[in-house]
Each structure stands twice: as C-alpha cells, then as structure tokens.
Amino acid sequence: MKKLVLLAMLVLAAQQAFSQGSATVNDIIVMADGTFVQAKVTKITDETLTFNYPGEALINEVKLDKLERVVFASGRTQFFGDKQSPNSGQIDQMAVQEPQPTSGEDVYLLPVQNQMKKALFEENTLAVLPITFMKNDTYDETLSMAATGHVMQLIDQGASQKGITVQDMGTTVSKLIDSGISFNDLDNAPVDKLRKTIGTEYILRVNVDQKTTSAKKAMGWAALHSESNDTPDNDLTANISLQLFDAENVSESYEVDFSEGLSVRDKRNLGSAARWRSSLDYVLRQLMDSGSLQ
Numbered sequence: 170m171k172k173l174v175l176l177a178m179l180v181l182a183a184q185q186a187f188s189q190g191s192a193t194v195n196d197i198i199v200m201a202d203g204t205f206v207q208a209k210v211t212k213i214t215d216e217t218l219t220f221n222y223p224g225e226a227l228i229n230e231v232k233l234d235k236l237e238r239v240v241f242a243s244g245r246t247q248f249f250g251d252k253q254s255p256n257s258g259q260i261d262q263m264a265v266q267e268p269q270p271t272s273g274e275d276v277y278l279l280p281v282q283n284q285m286k287k288a289l290f291e292e293n294t295l296a297v298l299p300i301t302f303m304k305n306d307t308y309d310e311t312l313s314m315a316a317t318g319h320v321m322q323l324i325d326q327g328a329s330q331k332g333i334t335v336q337d338m339g340t341t342v343s344k345l346i347d348s349g350i351s352f353n354d355l356d357n358a359p360v361d362k363l364r365k366t367i368g369t370e371y372i373l374r375v376n377v378d379q380k381t382t383s384a385k386k387a388m389g390w391a392a393l394h395s396e397s398n399d400t401p402d403n404d405l406t407a408n409i410s411l412q413l414f415d416a417e418n419v420s421e422s423y424e425v426d427f428s429e430g431l432s433v434r435d436k437r438n439l440g441s442a443a444r445w446r447s448s449l450d451y452v453l454r455q456l457m458d459s460g461s462l463q
Contacts, residue, residue: 195223197240198231201250210239213247244342290364290416295328295371295462296336297321298355298363302377302445312445316377319446320453324373327457336369344368360414370416371462375452377445378408406430407445411452413461423461427452 198206198220208229212219217230218239236249297320302312317338325335345351348366350358355374363372382404406428413423429448456462 196220196242199237199239200231201235201237203237210241240339244339244346246337246339246343290368290370292370293332294334294336294369295324295373296341296367296369297324297338297373297375299338299342299352300375300377301356302379304379305381312377312379316375316445316449319449320373320375323450323453327453328462331457331462333371333462336367341367364414364416372414374410374412374414375449376410377449378410379445380406380408382406404430405444407448409445409448409452411456413456415461423456423459425452425455 195207196210198208198210198218200206206220206222208220208222210218210220211228213233215233217232218236219228219230221228233249238246238248240246297317300313300317300320302309302316304312321335321338328335344366345355350363350366356376360372364370407430409425409427411423411425411427412421415422427448429444429451
C-alpha cells in the first residue's frame with residue numbers, strides 16, 4: 170500500500186512539473202524508508218541535503234544516506250545511496266561502429282542505420298506518456314493526473330508478466346522537459362523523436378474525453394404516464410483513445426478507440442461515477458491480450 174501511495178505522489182509531482190513548468194515551486198524528497206516531504210531543496214553537498222518547508226525560512230538538513238531520491242520541480246529526478254539513475258537508453262551515436270571481420274571468417278553486417286536505430290532505445294522497456302483528460306471539452310488537470318496514475322499502475326502489473334519494464338513517470342517527464350517537448354507538443358511529436366528522447370522500445374499514448382449531456386425532460390402526456398421521477402437522466406460518455414508504438418513500426422502497432430456511455434439519474438453522482446476507470450481497465454486488458462507487447 171505504501172508503494173502505491175508513493176507511486177501516486179511521484180506521478181502527481183512529475184505531471185504537475187510537466188504541465189505547469191516553472192510555476193511548480195515544491196520539490197518531492199523521497200526518504201529511504203518510503204516517506205516523502207514536499208519542500209524546496211536549497212543545497213546538496215557530498216554528505217547532506219538542505220531544504221526549506223513551504224512558507225518557512227527555517228533551514229533543515231538530512232544526510233544523503235537517508236534519502237532514496239528527489240523529484241525536483243523541473244521534473245528531473247536525482248537518486249541517492251544505492252539507488253542509481255535509470256538508464257536513459259541513449260548513447261553517444263559516435264560510439265556506434267561497424268564490427269571488423271576476422272581474417273578467414275564471413276561476417277554479415279547490419280546496415281549502420283539499423284545499428285543506430287537499435288542503440289537509441291533499451292529493449293523490453295515501455296514508457297507511458299502523461300495522459301490528457303478532457304472533461305466537457307476542457308482540460309482537467311486533476312483527472313489527468315488520476316488517469317495517468319491509474320494507467321501506470323495497471324500497465325506496470327501487466328507488462329511485468331511479459332518481461333517488460335515500465336519506466337517511471339518522473340524519468341519520462343524529465344527526459345521530455347530536457348529535450349524541449351512540452352505537454353502541448355505530445356500529440357503532434359513524431360514517434361521517432363519521442364523514442365530517441367525517452368529511450369524505451371514501446372511508447373503508450375492514452376487520451377480520455379468525457380462528456381456529460383442532460384436528457385430532455387418528458388412533457389405533457391408522456392410525463393403524466395412516466396414511472397420515473399421528474400429528474401431527467403444525465404448521459405455520461407467516456408471516449409478513450411489508445412495507441413501503442415513499438416520500435417519496428419513508424420505508425421502505431423496497436424490502436425483502439427473505445428466509447429462507453431452511462432445514464433446517471435442524480436447529477437450529484439456524476440462526479441463520483443468514475444466510469445472512465447472501468448473503461449480504461451477494459452481497454453488495457455485488450456492491449457495485454459492482443460500480443461502487441463512481447
């Protein structure tokens with residue numbers, strides 16, 4: 170349970186940094202015991218980290234061996250102790266050289282371009298792009314973060330059974346920010362550029378569009394003979410677009426557009442009727458059963 174809470178907090182912190190840029194003030198300090206602190210890191214030495222709590226001038230200090238990582242407001246993640254920064258999957262392209270044939274031995278070489286292509290990502294890895302959640306045609310940051318965390322948890326469970334490692338959201342966001350790809354650029358960014366930036370074999374893009382419409386209230390004879398009360402139904406529709414890109418295809422290797430509707434009698438239940446979660450569960454199960462991840 171502690172790991173799930175920590176994952177959710179890291180997803181929220183990373184996506185806030187990505188969507189708000191420099192407007193995010195606080196850093197997230199993750200302790201070795203799994204607890205976390207929202208603060209502003211002011212100094213890091215060889216042995217200690219200094220920070221201030223929001224709204225306080227008091228200087229606090231903690232030893233580095235008590236820390237696991239820090240997710241900075243910029244989106245960058247720094248690891249401490251035995252934890253090492255995840256492999257970015259990117260290498261110096263100048264280091265890719267054609268192997269030299271041994272005397273008397275037939276050697277069949279791949280084109281240099283194919284060698285370069287394979288070197289740009291780490292095999293059996295997957296990155297989830299931050300999710301865009303539109304509610305009645307308006308971007309909803311809270312639901313976007315919730316949907317991103319939900320997908321990260323489900324895809325990590327399914328992918329691990331197939332031997333695929335899911336890159337944590339903090340690392341993905343950090344790489345996107347460092348390469349100058351903003352949240353608004355994600356849908357239009359070329360996949361080869363995203364893969365070169367993120368460094369994973371698979372890239373998963375998910376968008377959710379939820380709309381609410383009120384059905385017309387019955388009038389006249391129909392209203393008199395209706396067995397329902399006077400409260401009109403409210404139609405809640407969740408539209409989900411999912412695209413999976415792998416290293417062997419320029420376009421998506423798996424794509425689905427899914428729509429699910431729900432009629433809600435009481436408007437007060439619209440906010441709690443998070444049917445998008447069950448819709449996401451269904452779409453992700455279809456992805457796992459499709460054989461696209463292997």
